[in-house]
Amino acid sequence: MTKASSKRATPPPGDAADFVQLLTPDGERVSHPDYSVDFNDDELRGLYRDLVTVRKLDAEATALQRQGELGIWASLLGQEAAQVGSGRALREQDMAFPTYREHGVLYCRGIDPIMPLGLFRGVDQGGWDPIANKFGIYTIVIGAQTLHATGYAMGIAKDGKVGTDEGEAVIAYFGDGATSQGDVNEAFIFASVYNSPIVFFCQNNQYAISEPLTRQTRVPLYQRASGFGFPGVRVDGNDVLATYAVTRAALDNARHGNGPTLVEAYTYRMGAHTTSDDPTRYRVAGEIEEWQAKDPISRVRKLLERENLADAAFFTEVDAQAKVEAVELRERVLALPDPDPSEMFKHVYPHGSPEVDEQAATFAAYHASFEGAQH
């Protein structure tokens, strides 16, 4: 054990040669024997708008945190294509279980982007209805949501909601670090033996806080799926077209009753782990530049330009609109009201409990005594 930690025995499982790619970093479309997309021009422009918007909103959240308006923020910078590609691949009936970084998927689900900011500003617990929005709560205990997702998938299968074009499917998001948790491996096993309608979507952003991928695995992550008995696919996670195509196919497979798939979206976390982290402590020199050249947004822009699908006015308008949304977001965040202290006793139990009710009453009396004293 001490030996293993002293040096990395194998080359990092980062060689991306065998991933699915439909759009190169230079904005050139390439074909793949198994995967393709048939977006019309409007849809392609729509994807570009999504990417720009989620990056802009995310940058605004980071800025708000830096200015002391949010407690913490986990930026998605660099992972926009993985999130927009998979998020747009979801059908309305599909259920998503996120980590704490899936702001882009949340956006694609049509949830008000202010919701997670309320959470990280500490004025509420987040507030979106996971069932109504088909998007679970942000899960910070690493890996837990993969089991929630598996159980959900087992539930919809039991209810007979799979097997047709209109069937339901589930997607579980997690990171490369999470793959070391027992939970994630146990989720693979349950999903496998129950042939559950689920897509395990791993955003391999190369780091778990400070720990590089080599601390979690000696084999490419997608290859782990075969040991559990279901397919694994690695996709260029900075390619929104390929991510969409691969996720769509995996979801459709699940909804038709053909069981789980592991998708490894190969990407890179361009920012810090969270605003509390200082990546200069562990990043390898040159890495950022290397990944900058594979930026998920600029390749779509190059494609739109190359194929004359958009002009300068379009790009200016998209930027301007994203900015408007970001400014609006900021104003709304700053206007979020502080919660009433009595809120803290709500929702501990669905119908209250004698102990909690008594505490709430004592609390009210205690506060009333202070108010009395001030007058």
Added chain:
Amino acid sequence: MASVKADAGTISYREAVAEGIAREMRRDPAVVCLGEDIGAAGGVFKTTAGLFAEFGPQRIWDTPISEQAIVGAAMGAAMTGIRPVAEIMFSDFLACCWDYLANEIPKVRYMTGGQVTVPLVIRTANGGGLGFGAQHSQAVENWALTIPGLKIAAPSTPADVIGLMASAIRSDDPVVFFEHKGLFASKGLLPPEGHLVELGKAAVVREGTDVTLVALAYTVPIALAAAERLAAKGISTEVVDLRCLIPMDMTTVLASVAKTSRLVTVEENPHQAGWGATVVSVVVDEGFQLLDAPVRRVASANVPLPFADALEDEVMPTVDKVVAAAESVANF
């Protein structure tokens, strides 16, 4: 206990964690550390800063992200004679490896008829007050208190961090060592080399005659601030820093209650099944005749910790709440 020199300089609670570990690692080559991000990054709370540079990857193991594996492997490694110091990043995640804490580690010696011991330390950042929400803020010393076979330390000062860390690492018993997130930035005297604080010895950190406050870790400074306010109201308050929950130094608590005849516990855990309930039960059982007033417990409300800073303050013990409780027993 070695005395702390007044001229020894100061150190933060955060730095004291790394200093305490480093002192033991220099002394005993069998000590190794394992955990997430503890290597080059120096820990997410910077409590292992400098250890990787000094001791290298042979003794500082940055592990994959699995609490079960960290604590389970610590147990196995301890069987080889190594003294593992395992880090669980947030104490809330002790729940992720509870089998090892509840079923495996504390039972090895018992179930092998005393033939195998696992001398390990599980260190973890504990407690609230920083607005980290329901799953990153809990004070969970009382979880471990339900398990015979574990020892529990929860220091309130940098000197105690160093002194108790030394005792915990040298102990043949598994020790769960709670480092309080809310105290990391606090400063105190740097104790001299060789400073040891025996596990299970409480400290009387303020003497008084009217009320005894028993506190632990983060609630010690709260109790001290309350004592200051109570003094202004003519109530003389004794503050006992329990330091450890197992062993629990009830001798010191009972001696204090013998002086003051009044007891208030100041706990960060929820009121339900908090460690203060154990303190109170012993006082009522063995020292009922010492008491002149009902015993009061100031603890967190029986709710998950809210994300909202304003609400978190309302849930947790505060100086106001302690003053009110102490006054009520003093004026009984």
